[in-house]
Amino acid sequence: xxxxxxxxxxxxxxxxxxxxxxxxxxxxxxxxxxxxxxxxxxxxxxxxxxxxxxxxxxxxxxxxxxxxxxxxxxxxxxxxxxxxxxxxxxxxxxxxxxxxxxxxxxxxxxxxxxxxxxxxxxxxxxxxxxxxxxxxxxxxxxxxxxxxxxxxxxxxxxxxxxxxxxxxxxxxxxxxxxxxxxxxxxxxxxxxxxxxxxxxxxxxxxxxxxxxxxxxxxxxxxxxxxxxxxxxxxxxxxxxxxxxxxxxxxxxxxxxxxxxxxxxxxxxxxxxxxxxxxxxxxxxxxxxxxxxxxxxxxxxxxxxxxxxxxxxxxxxxxxxxxxxxxxxxxxxxxxxxxxxxxxxxxxxxxxxxxxxxxxxxxxxxxxxxxxxxxxxxxxxxxxxxxxxxxxxxxxxxxxxxxxxxxxxxxxxxxxxxxxxxxxxxxxxxxxxxxxxxxxxxxxxxxxxxxxxxxx
Numbered sequence: 001x002x003x004x005x006x007x008x009x010x011x012x013x014x015x016x017x018x019x020x021x022x023x024x025x026x027x028x029x030x031x032x033x034x035x036x037x038x039x040x041x042x043x044x045x046x047x048x049x050x051x052x053x054x055x056x057x058x059x060x061x062x063x064x065x066x067x068x069x070x071x072x073x074x075x076x077x078x079x080x081x082x083x084x085x086x087x088x089x090x091x092x093x094x095x096x097x098x099x100x101x102x103x104x105x106x107x108x109x110x111x112x113x114x115x116x117x118x119x120x121x122x123x124x125x126x127x128x129x130x131x132x133x134x135x136x137x138x139x140x141x142x143x144x145x146x147x148x149x150x151x152x153x154x155x156x157x158x159x160x161x162x163x164x165x166x167x168x169x170x171x172x173x174x175x176x177x178x179x180x181x182x183x184x185x186x187x188x189x190x191x192x193x194x195x196x197x198x199x200x201x202x203x204x205x206x207x208x209x210x211x212x213x214x215x216x217x218x219x220x221x222x223x224x225x226x227x228x229x230x231x232x233x234x235x236x237x238x239x240x241x242x243x244x245x246x247x248x249x250x251x252x253x254x255x256x257x258x259x260x261x262x263x264x265x266x267x268x269x270x271x272x273x274x275x276x277x278x279x280x281x282x283x284x285x286x287x288x289x290x291x292x293x294x295x296x297x298x299x300x301x302x303x304x305x306x307x308x309x310x311x312x313x314x315x316x317x318x319x320x321x322x323x324x325x326x327x328x329x330x331x332x333x334x335x336x337x338x339x340x341x342x343x344x345x346x347x348x349x350x351x352x353x354x355x356x357x358x359x360x361x362x363x364x365x366x367x368x369x370x371x372x373x374x375x376x377x378x379x380x381x382x383x384x385x386x387x388x389x390x391x392x393x394x395x396x397x398x399x400x401x402x403x404x405x406x407x408x409x410x411x412x413x414x415x416x417x418x419x420x421x422x423x424x425x426x427x428x429x430x431x432x433x434x435x436x437x438x439x440x441x442x443x444x445x446x447x448x449x450x451x452x453x454x455x
Contacts, residue, residue: 001037001078001403001404002018002036002037002404002405002406003017003018003019003036003037003038003075003076004016004017004018004034004035004036004074004075004406005018005036005406005407006031006034006036007442008031009308009311009442009443009446010308010311010312010446012025012446012450013025013026013027013028013030013031014026014442014445014446014449015030015031015034015074016406016445017073017074017075017076018078018406018408018409019076019077019078019079019080019409020072020073020076021333021409022068022073022074022076023333023445023449024068024073024074025449027061029049029053029057029058029061030061030064030065032049032052033045033049033058033061033062033065034065034074036406038075039065039066039069039074039075042058042059042062045058045062046058046059080342080343080397080409081397083343084343084344084395084396084397085397087343087344087395088389088392088393088395091143092350092351092388092392093141093142093143093144093145093351094137094138094141094142094350094351094352094353095142095145095147095148095149095347095351095352096138096148096149096150096151096347096351096352096353097134097137097138097148097149097150097151097352097353097354097355098151098153098352098353098354098355098364098365099126099131099134099150099151099152099153099157099167099354099355100126100153100154100155100354100355100356100357100365100368101125101126101131101152101153101154101155101157101159101160101163101164101357102124102125102126102154102155102156102157102159102160102357103121103122103123103124103125103154103155103356103357104123104124104125104154104155104156104159105154105155105156105159105189106156106159106189106191106192106225106226107156107189107191107223107224107225107226107231108224108225108226108228109222109223109224110221110222110224110293111222111257111259111285111287111291111293113286113287113366121369124357124358125159125160125163125357126160126163126355126356126357127163127357128163128166128167128170130355130357130358130359130378131163131164131166131167131170132166132167132170133359133378133379134167134355134359134378135150135167135170135171135174135182136174136378137355137361137378137381138150139174139175139178139180140381141383142180146179146180146181147180147181147183148175148180148181148182148183149182149183149185150171150182150183150184150185151184151185151186151187152164152167152184152185152186152187152205153186153187153354153365154187154188156188156189156191156192157186157187157188158188158192158193158197159192161192161197164186165200168184168204171184183206184204184205184206185205185206185207185208185209186201186205186207186208186209187209187211187255188208188209188210188211189211189223189231189235190210190211190212190234190235190238190239190242191225191231191234191235191238193238193239193241193242195241198238198241198242198245199245201242202242202245202246202250205250206250206251207250207251207252207253208242208246208251208252208253209252209253209255209281210235210238210239210242210243210252210253210254210255211223211235211255211256212232212235212236212239212254212255212256212272213256213257213258213262213268213282214256214258214262214265214267214268214269214271214272214282215262215267215268215271216230216232216233216236218261218262218268219231219232219235219256220232221261222257222259222261222293223235236275239254239277240275240276243276243277251279252279253279253280253281253327254272254277254279254280254281255280255281255282255283255327256268256272256281256282256283257282257283257284257285258282258283258284258285259285259287259293259294259295260285260292260293260294260295260296260299261293263299263302263303263306264302264306265282265303265306266306266309266310266313268282269282269310269326270313273317273324277324278323278324278325279324279325279327280324280325280326280327281326281327281328282326283327283328284303284433284436286415286418286421286430286433295432296432297432300432300435300436303436303439304439307439307440307443308443310326310329310443311329311443311446311447314326314329314447315447315450315451318451318454319454328440328444329440329443329444329447330444331410331441331444331445331448333445333448333449342409342410342412343395343396343397343409343412344392344395344396344412344413345395345411345412345413345414345416346364346412346415346416348363348364348367348391348416348417349363349364349375349387349388349390349391349392349416350388350389350391350392352364353375353383354367354368355378356368358377359377359378359379360374360376360377361374361375361376361377361378361383362374362375363375363387363391363416364416364417366415366417366418366421367417367420373387375387375388390426391416391426394413394416394426394427395412395413396408396409396412396413398427399413399427399428399429400427401428401429402414402429405434406438407434407437407438407441410437410441411434411437411438411441413429414429414430414433414434414437415430415433418430418433
């Protein structure tokens with residue numbers, strides 16, 4: 001099991017203590033001495049490095065390492081497995097919904113995981129009755145939790161704007177009755193944004209995710225209308241208006257996807273940053289290996305190079321007072337998510353569920369259409385507890401590869417849907433995704449350390 005992790009970013013040597021989360025910037029000698037699992041005896045170290053470092057240098061560094069071990073900042077013990085097992089026995093409360101408002105879309109994006117909106121079924125729109133039942137369902141199953149998140153999703157949810165307004169107004173009336181705080185978010189392709197729609201979303205959405213893939217040629221190669229025409233000009237115009245409405249207290253993301261056709265996605269991030277967006281997410285596409293746009297093992301060196309370029313650019317922009325946020329580099333190295341979150345991840349299937357236009361319940365939107373994972377229906381109210389427990393127990397300690405991995409408390413076992421879709425088992429990680437995630441974590445940690453040094 002990896003107890004520490006070493007990496008080099010921009011010629012700086014970093015060491016992470018996996019269990020405590022302590023991060024150390026070290027010299028080359030200390031970096032060489034440290035092994036992932038445990039510290040070797042001093043005699044072994046002296047023999048290994050006698051031709052590279054002096055005896056005095058080695059002994060001084062070794063003594064400093066031993067002090068850090070005593071302080072439990074290196075090779076610290078894992079204290080969380082018992083917590084994970086105890087949490088598995090506790091009752092779960094649902095705190096978040098993904099409302100699939102529309103199993104339909106006005107675009108035909110080439111990489112769409114949702115089968116261009118159909119979700120392996122038929123095109124349909126959620127009725128206000130189903131939406132209201134979903135609100136009733138989450139309030140009933142939220143238990144003592146006061147805060148509830150509801151993400152309006154699709155397809156393209158704005159194809160059912162009137163339904164959205166009814167659901168939001170109903171939720172406002174119910175949250176007062178049951179002492180809840182229901183926060184709405186939306187993911188939209190931004191093509192249907194009008195002045196009235198934007199004003200409504202700005203007022204009622206805590207977060208808005210606005211989809212655009214970066215440069216015009218990149219976006220218009222994959223994000224297409226039904227007639228095959230590109231969407232960039234419409235999207236860029238609309239999301240600029242939408243973002244301009246949002247004050248600093250209101251969150252948004254300009255969110256894109258990179259595929260094998262734009263492995264130079266650093267340029268797409270820069271394009272969005274240069275267009276004035278300061279909340280950006282460009283995420284790797286997840287597709288079957290035989291898809292033309294899928295990412296592959298041989299693409300990783302180019303992908304890693306893009307993240308390295310992004311690290312340098314974000315550090316430079318911070319120094320210049322022109323910083324922007326990149327979603328996958330958001331990391332808190334001083335506190336971070338709670339222990340529960342680090343162990344169990346997104347909570348799909350037990351804290352978070354997706355609701356279809358007919359009211360069917362699934363662990364998350366990426367399982368919609370797979371009948372094996374159908375958990376129930378909001379009109380009946382009950383959910384399949386065995387499926388819920390299956391997901392709750394799929395924490396990092398029940399994933400053999402994850403429990404050996406240095407990144408386990410940062411990625412929390414990866415995406416359950418990706419794990420299942422590639423390996424037919426939510427306990428087996430999606431390996432390509434793991435490798436990209438680890439690279440992003442390293443860049444994010446190095447960036448945070450450098451910014452703290454600058455502050």
